[in-house]
Amino acid sequence: MKAETRNAVAAGAVLLALCAVPFITGKFTAYLTIRIMLLGIFAVGYNLLLGQTGLLSFGHGAFYAAGAYGLGLFGVHVSTHPLLGVAVGVAAAVLLALLVGYLCVRHTEIYFAMLTLACGMMVFSLVWNAREITGGDDGLIGIVRAPITLFGLADIPIARENHFYFFVLFFFALSVWAAHRIRRSPFGLALAGIRENARRSEFAGVPVRRYRLAAFVLSGAFAGLAGALEALLESNARPFMAHWTHSAEPVLVSLLGGLSSLTGPLVGGAIFVAMREIIQRFTENWMLWFGILLLVIILGFRGGVVGTVSALFRKATAPGEG
Amino acid sequence: MQSYVHVILAGLSSGMFIWLVASGLTLIFGVLGVLNFAHGSFYMLGAYCSFTVLKYLGAGYWAGLLLGPVGVCAAGFVVERFFLRHVYRLALPYQLLLTFAFVLIFDNLVKIVWGGGALSPPTLSFLGGTIPILGRNFPVYNLFIIAVGPAVALLLWALLEKTWYGRIIRASSSDREMAASLGVRVPALFTGVFVFGTWLGALGGGLAVPYVGLLTPGMGETIIIEAFIVAVIGGLGSLKGAFVGALVIGVLSAFGTRFFPAFDMFLIFILMAGVLLLRPQGLFGAAR
Numbered sequence: 001m002k003a004e005t006r007n008a009v010a011a012g013a014v015l016l017a018l019c020a021v022p023f024i025t026g027k028f029t030a031y032l033t034i035r036i037m038l039l040g041i042f043a044v045g046y047n048l049l050l051g052q053t054g055l056l057s058f059g060h061g062a063f064y065a066a067g068a069y070g071l072g073l074f075g076v077h078v079s080t081h082p083l084l085g086v087a088v089g090v091a092a093a094v095l096l097a098l099l100v101g102y103l104c105v106r107h108t109e110i111y112f113a114m115l116t117l118a119c120g121m122m123v124f125s126l127v128w129n130a131r132e133i134t135g136g137d138d139g140l141i142g143i144v145r146a147p148i149t150l151f152g153l154a155d156i157p158i159a160r161e162n163h164f165y166f167f168v169l170f171f172f173a174l175s176v177w178a179a180h181r182i183r184r185s186p187f188g189l190a191l192a193g194i195r196e197n198a199r200r201s202e203f204a205g206v207p208v209r210r211y212r213l214a215a216f217v218l219s220g221a222f223a224g225l226a227g228a229l230e231a232l233l234e235s236n237a238r239p240f241m242a243h244w245t246h247s248a249e250p251v252l253v254s255l256l257g258g259l260s261s262l263t264g265p266l267v268g269g270a271i272f273v274a275m276r277e278i279i280q281r282f283t284e285n286w287m288l289w290f291g292i293l294l295l296v297i298i299l300g301f302r303g304g305v306v307g308t309v310s311a312l313f314r315k316a317t318a319p320g321e322g
Numbered sequence: 323m324q325s326y327v328h329v330i331l332a333g334l335s336s337g338m339f340i341w342l343v344a345s346g347l348t349l350i351f352g353v354l355g356v357l358n359f360a361h362g363s364f365y366m367l368g369a370y371c372s373f374t375v376l377k378y379l380g381a382g383y384w385a386g387l388l389l390g391p392v393g394v395c396a397a398g399f400v401v402e403r404f405f406l407r408h409v410y411r412l413a414l415p416y417q418l419l420l421t422f423a424f425v426l427i428f429d430n431l432v433k434i435v436w437g438g439g440a441l442s443p444p445t446l447s448f449l450g451g452t453i454p455i456l457g458r459n460f461p462v463y464n465l466f467i468i469a470v471g472p473a474v475a476l477l478l479w480a481l482l483e484k485t486w487y488g489r490i491i492r493a494s495s496s497d498r499e500m501a502a503s504l505g506v507r508v509p510a511l512f513t514g515v516f517v518f519g520t521w522l523g524a525l526g527g528g529l530a531v532p533y534v535g536l537l538t539p540g541m542g543e544t545i546i547i548e549a550f551i552v553a554v555i556g557g558l559g560s561l562k563g564a565f566v567g568a569l570v571i572g573v574l575s576a577f578g579t580r581f582f583p584a585f586d587m588f589l590i591f592i593l594m595a596g597v598l599l600l601r602p603q604g605l606f607g608a609a610r
Binding site for chain 1: 351357405408409412414415416418419420422423424425426427429430431433434543547550551553554558583587588590591594595598599602
């Protein structure tokens with residue numbers, strides 16, 4: 001079987017398994033799976049920037065929050081249509097990413113990381129302080145999951161967890177497919193070229209800064225989508241979505257799973273959510289254990305789970321080499 | 323007029339804390355080339371350790387200020403010697419995330435040892451109280467802070483420019499391999515600089531104990547952001563830039579808090595954006 005077909009078959013199997021989850025497992029597992037998919041959308045988009053373009057952003061929580069607050073404010077003041085709300089959330093995230101990205105892509109490496117971090121925290125403090133609009137530290141409450149009306153033809157209810165599950169699954173599948181297509185497109189390959197050697201890319205005629213900005217805005221759009229969906233899931237938007245400790249989550253998840261593949265952040269997201277659940281069940285001090293685990297990964301398993309497993313697999317299948 | 327002077331004084335004193343954190347951050351970045359997220363945690367640990375010496379051991383304020391930060395240096399030693407040392411040659415995300423792991427670990431350790439709630443330090447008997455400046459009272463302790471900041475700056479300048487150690491540090495910072503081949507024990511020097519930088523951050527924390535009013539486990543996460551902004555505005559790796567940047571940020575955010583309380587961070591953002599557009603390398607950064 002060709003690799004392409006094999007991947008397509010594997011993706012189809014995973015999709016089928018995800019479709020089966022709400023029917024064969026309890027409510028709680030379905031809820032956890034939703035959280036995994038949300039983090040998956042966030043991390044897959046984020047990895048277009050970190051894994052593909054080689055830019056380390058510590059401010060993507062801001063775009064996540066823009067998605068959540070965009071949907072929330074639109075829902076509270078204008079219309080509760082979920083699809084319109086998601087569109088507004090993503091648009092808000094894109095606009096914010098354009099503004100922040102325009103400033104930040106002038107730099108790379110450490111400067112870029114610090115700038116995105118600072119810009120993200122500006123958004124956090126704005127959301128925190130603008131009480132009248134955002135609800136301040138109480139968060140924005142009263143976000144409802146209204147049915148999806150399709151031009152008055154049909155109403156699809158998403159209020160119940162099981163229905164909402166498929167709403168999220170739809171966007172999850174769409175995001176993964178889009179990220180896959182972007183990685184394979186000439187644009188995605190140009191981004192990888194910038195990561196490997198920015199100067200050479202520039203000589204080859206690639207407008208490096210514009211491409212970096214485009215990757216930044218794209219990953220911001222994914223973050224906004226994940227944020228909007230989380231606002232629908234939890235019926236609120238919280239300022240801590242924009243906090244830098246939340247911005248660090250997709251970085252951790254990408255590293256946990258492995259930077260160099262599409263599946264890495266997805267596997268990392270699943271492990272991250274599952275592990276947080278398990279550790280929190282035994283101890284309140286999950287941050288401590290997560291920190292220690294992070295040290296172990298950085299010092300010992302830098303390929304992440306996907307990288308380590310596929311290296312083992314290669315070793316097992318080709319004993320003559322290496 | 324009187325209220326402007328007071329806002330400026332308040333800004334200068336809060337700027338001095340940012341300077342103390344930013345100076346350690348800048349020194350470590352300049353020499354080791356690592357941006358240390360955990361530096362805010364050293365500030366927090368310094369505050370908690372000084373608080374403990376001050377309150378539970380019953381020792382005076384000065385003992386707390388001396389012993390607390392020195393205790394934190396032990397943590398800095400462990401971080402550099404056993405962990406950070408192994409990632410110097412790795413890509414940036416690994417370095418940043420390693421120090422981020424320590425943010426998680428230290429924040430959680432503080433919650434385990436001191437509890438997750440806010441602690442309120444005892445009021446000082448000396449350096450406490452207020453003195454009238456232009457007809458309005460100003461805390462004496464804040465004036466003390468305004469004096470300590472430049473004193474530390476002077477100490478750092480003398481250390482780096484006038485001593486033999488300073489020359490070695492500058493040499494290793496500009497060319498690691500050349501310094502090593504001339505007989506400088508670079509790994510030991512790196513440990514020393516990291517521990518010294520840790521001490522600067524922890525000293526800021528120790529000084530902050532009577533100033534901030536409440537100690538919370540998240541106090542390091544706020545100041546590290548301000549220190550990052552200062553480092554960007556001043557020029558990464560430039561101590562002079564960090565000093566000027568900290569003062570500018572301190573005064574500007576004091577004006578913001580006084581006149582536009584909802585948008586005080588926004589002023590800083592505008593300043594940062596302006597500096598970046600006009601002078602990307604920062605005020606005192608070398609052109610790259």
